[in-house]
Amino acid sequence: xxxxxxxxxxxxxxxxxxxxSNPESSFDFWVGTWDxxxxxxxGKTEKGRNVITRVLDGKVIQENFEALEGVQKGYLGMSIxxxxxxxxxxxxxxxDNQGGNINFTGEIDGDRKMFKTAPQQRNGxxxxxxxxxxxxxxxxxxxxxxxxxxxxxxxxxxWRIKYxxxx
Numbered sequence: 001x002x003x004x005x006x007x008x009x010x011x012x013x014x015x016x017x018x019x020x021s022n023p024e025s026s027f028d029f030w031v032g033t034w035d036x037x038x039x040x041x042x043g044k045t046e047k048g049r050n051v052i053t054r055v056l057d058g059k060v061i062q063e064n065f066e067a068l069e070g071v072q073k074g075y076l077g078m079s080i081x082x083x084x085x086x087x088x089x090x091x092x093x094x095x096d097n098q099g100g101n102i103n104f105t106g107e108i109d110g111d112r113k114m115f116k117t118a119p120q121q122r123n124g125x126x127x128x129x130x131x132x133x134x135x136x137x138x139x140x141x142x143x144x145x146x147x148x149x150x151x152x153x154x155x156x157x158x159w160r161i162k163y164x165x166x167x
Contacts, residue, residue: 023083023088023090024059024083024085026083026090026106026108026113027061027081027090027113029136029138029141030052030061030063030133031052031053031054031061032051032052032165032166033049033050033051033052033165033166034049034050034051034052034163034164034165034166035047035048035049035163035164035165035166036048036049036050036161036162036163036164037161037162037164038159038160038161038162039160040070040071040072041071044070045070046067046069046070046071046072047067047068047069047070048065048066048067048068048069048072048161049065049066049068049166050063050064050065050066050163051063051064052064059082059083060080060081060082061079061080061081061082062078062079062080062081063077063078063079063080063081064076064077064078065077065078065079065096074097075096075097075098076096076097077094077095077096077097077100078094078095078096079092079093079094079095080092080093081106089105089106090105090106090115091103091104091105091106092104092106092115102117102129103117103118104116104117104130104131105118111134111136112132112133112134113132113133113134113136114130114131114132114133115130115131116128116129116130116131117129117130119151125149126149126151127147127148127149128147128148128151128152129145129146129147129148130145130146130147130148130155131143131144131145131146132144132146138165139164139165140162140163140164140165141163142160142161142162142163143160143161143162143163144157144159144160144161145157145158145159145160146158
């Protein structure tokens, strides 16, 4: 499951005062090259890299994720994120080298930026998944992958990744 959601890693949302007045720049905090760390099985630190660029005349954010160390070494993923000015909504599609494909819609809740899936049937339950970006600074932020089986009333943490801007 973690491998399908790394995409999440990657999506993007950061709002400053200027970003709120120009929603197309809401994810600019995410653009750059990032070193990633997370706790894997048995508490071992795993590492990855995520390179995020603006493409297609700067209108699209492209993410390129690679797990470099640990159990997930060799896992590759890519996302494309775009702001739709007609619906005033961010959208992201994640794909990976294991056949994963996830579609998200962006949301803002205070200083927390999110990409969330529509409800999906999984093992007889309706599940919503989301990526949450928080504690966002110029050179670091945290990313959580969460799921809810009660319509979003409560959320379970599935994975936490620390992003640090690469030197």
